[in-house]
Amino acid sequence: MKNAAANCEKSSLVPAEIQTRFGDLFGDPALLRSEDPAIYNTLLNQIAEHVEPKDIVEWWWVKDIADHNWEIRRLRRFKALFVEIRRDEWVQNRAMFATLRADEDAPYVPEPVPVGEQDSAQLFMHLIGEYQSVDRLIASAEARRDRTLREIERRRKETGRRLREASEKIDRDVDELPQAAE
Secondary structure, three states: OHHHHHHHHHOOOOOHHHHHHHHHHHOOOOOOOOOOHHHHHHHHHHHHHHHOOOOHHHHHHHHHHHHHHHHHHHHHHHHHHHHHHHHHHHHHHHHHHHHHHOOOOOOOOOOOOOOOHHHHHHHHHHHHHHHHHHHHHHHHHHHHHHHHHHHHHHHHHHHHHHHHHHHHHHHHHHHHOOOOOO
């Protein structure tokens, strides 16, 4: 995982100051061994380019958004893989059952095991509970991502409001100063 983290740091848009001062708090991406850190980093960089984070808080949010998007992507892949894995297990079990039924004296020639849309649909019906669980996980990750995006938006609006108030106060203070002799 250290190599993955090192690869991410090299190609990341995360400023060196953030990586140096807050690296332990920023943390490594939560990647599985089979997942490519460069692809994660591309996602993080694309989000950072759009959000243009201004400080560590916004960088944490950018990382959270990248992590949420990554999790959503992973869960969507897993949802399809559940059916594929179960279908492969089912095919293997059918072939094994056919082997056990074969006459022990006769040479066994396995019959092809057809696996079509109807078989996949039947498996899906058996997996619907797991499928729905993954859907709930995806919805939860999407909700967390959306809350993070709203927080960035709210914070930026608040910062903009405070800057406008400060600017107006400075303008009033300047207007109240005695005018210099010309």
